Amino acid sequence: MALKLIQRFPVLGQFGFQRYPLVGAVCPSRLQGSSRVGRPECVACLFTSAGGCIRTQGCRKLQEDCGRRSLTTTIIREPSFVASSSVGIHRDSGPRFRLTQLHRPADAEEESFQNRLATCSSSRQVFSLLRSVELMSDTMAAAALHRVADLEQLGNSLKDPSVLENDTIRALCFQLEQDSRWLTDAGVVSALWACTRLFLDPWSTLMVRLVSESQERLDRGEMSVGQLCTLGRAMLAMKGPGCVMLRQVMAQIQKEKPSQWNIADLVAVYRLLQGGVAENGKYRDLLNAMHVHAVTVYSHMDPAAVSGLLSALVTLNQTQAIPLMINLYKQAVLHVPHFSDEELTVVLGALMHFGHNDHFFVEAMERRVPSIVFTSHPETVTKVSEFFGRRNILSPIVMDAIAESFVYRADDYSTRQVATQIVALGKLGYLPPNAGDVFRKVENILHSRFSHFQPRTLLNLLHSCTLVERFPVNFVAKVFSSYFLQQLQDQGTGMDQVVLAQLTQLYITLKLECPFYEGPRLLPKYRVKSFRSAHSLETLVDMHLYNAVRKRLVDLLGDRVYFGSKVLTPYCYTLDVEIKLDKEGYVLPARQSEDVYKRIALCIDGHKRFTTNKRQLLGKEAIKQRHLRLLGYEVVQIPYYEFDALQSKSSAVDYLHQKIFPHTYRLSW
Secondary structure, X not given: OHHHHHHXXXXXXXXXXXXXXXXXXXXXXXXXXXXXOOEEEOHHHHOOOOOOEEOOOEEHHXXXXXXXXXXXXXXXXXXXXXXXXXXXOOOOOOOOOOEOOOOOOOHHHHHHHHHHHHOOOOHHHHHHHHHOOOOEOHHHHHHHHHHHHHHHEEOOEXXXXXXXXXXXXXXXXHHHXXXXXXXXXXXXXXXXXXXHHOOOOOOOHHHHHHHHHHHHHHHHOOOOHHHHHHHHHHHHHHHOOOOHHHHHHHHHHHHOOHHHOOHHHHHHHHHHHHHHHOHHHOOHHHHHHHHHHHHHHHHHOOHHHHHHHHHHHHHOOOOOOHHHHHHHHHHHXXXXXXXXXXXXXXXXXXXXXXXXXXXXXXHHHHHHHHHOOOOOOXXXXXXXXXXXXXXXXXXXXXXXXXXXXXXXXXXXXXXXXXXXXXXXXXXXXXXXXXXXHHHHHHHHHHHHHHHHOOHHHHHHHHHHHHHOOOOOHHHHHHHOOHHHHHHHHHOOOOXXXXXXXXXXXXXXXXXHHOOOOOOOOOOHHHOOOOHHHOOOOOOOOOHHXXXXXXXXXXXXXXXXXXXXXXXXXXXXXXXXXXXEEOOOOOEEOOOOOOOOOEEEEEEEEOHHHEOOOOOOEOHHHHHHHHHHHHOOOEEEEEEHHHHOOOOOHHHHHHHHHHHHOOOOOOOOO
């Protein structure tokens, strides 16, 4: 009756009564544009190339999709009419919500609501909180939807899709749909973005109305930068980077001056560009202007802003923004005690991506990590371990804490997380004080979850164990089986040089260090002839250090012919320098192969063969020297920190003499 009255007396609209657009399968009254002269199309028709809008019967696309989601296609009865900005809901629709713009909740009330919302750990708690609020703003309603999305989103779907059938969220969405005309700009775009995160049907009445309202507000050109970014992320999720509305959003953003943006707006634009808008080098000038402005305000950024910018720089691969990255790293040092698990994970990933670290950050991590390893998310603990391993940073404080937590938490880790933490120990060549407990836990996990490991992940794990003299004999038989090797070959890049080198070194380790092993052998076709083809297993010699040592060796031995360089052994290792002696202890020419009684392998170890902050050989260098000794070589280590300290030619020659021939007098040449 009320609807007929309004239709018959349109003048009532002048007195504050607003006629609602029809819902369901009928096109919304907001016209988004025109593709035919004199015939504007509805929003839904603009989103599809199939068919036009049937004005007499409603939008065909919306009719076809009317049964997709019960939440977003609720049959709507004739709405109530109010003279204020508050809108009622159905009398029989369950929970009631009032979204008011006339008398908004006080700032303190909104802040209290947001704080309580952040503490909700389940959707059920969010719904309970919503039912306790009698009056809320549109931004509060959108924030509630975002919180549900935070809790339920898993990849490209919801963990529990039935959450959308809850009466509370249905009532809230219905109210947003009915009240869309009175929502603020911030409320409209935030609600639209939340709906995309909840994977609601883009052809539902709610989504169409929110898009229509967003387009109308966008056309006015009055949205703030932050609101434009929120709208842009919603449209990117719905239609991808080619969306017309998204291009309109970016056009308005480009008209603004980044130098006048606050930090929140700056981060919002970075996140929008990160989402896929800046593909193929688009908006390069805008990005450069943003980098310049970010350098001037980085010192005021909170942990969320720092991690957000670093994440965007990684995704956009902004390797040229060196000043900005360095300043963000400085700010990150200050925020290490305050980063959330997710933020810390992002920061560590950025540090690894751009290859940056400094001792101030390491010291901050040494203070933070021991206090969080038992409570932080497993991925955060794993990322910490990966960071120290990838950057060759040996921190006993950090690694001991991670190893201690590993014993208690490893059963809850994924196979990748287990492998990553052990790989870090192997790369650093470090055994924590509780190494026995750690590797017993690893063995138990392998026994119970062997088939759960991806082939390359398993190979990385077993190979890393051998680097620290822990030999997985019980599992190597399965690795050398034809079935496992076929799996390796079928996965990813297949049998590349790194995989073949790892298999070969695993095989050599069994032959040299586990002579009692009687299981399957690695077939010759899976072995490499030299580990130099895989730098991950053998570090090339530092040429500057090598040349300095070579000159002094000539002075010591009298001629260059008495030692060989870069000599490949039958067991795949390459010697930096080899010296041959006969039975009497005399030096033989390098080319001579007869009457060789003793071989000396000089390991000229530069910076890259050690951890970056301590004088400890990396795991791959330690196993090489261990194997050379087992092969009968006398290994003589010439570390950079000893040789570089020598001030004169004579002191360098004397040093080499004492290292190579400690029990003989030097001959006079």
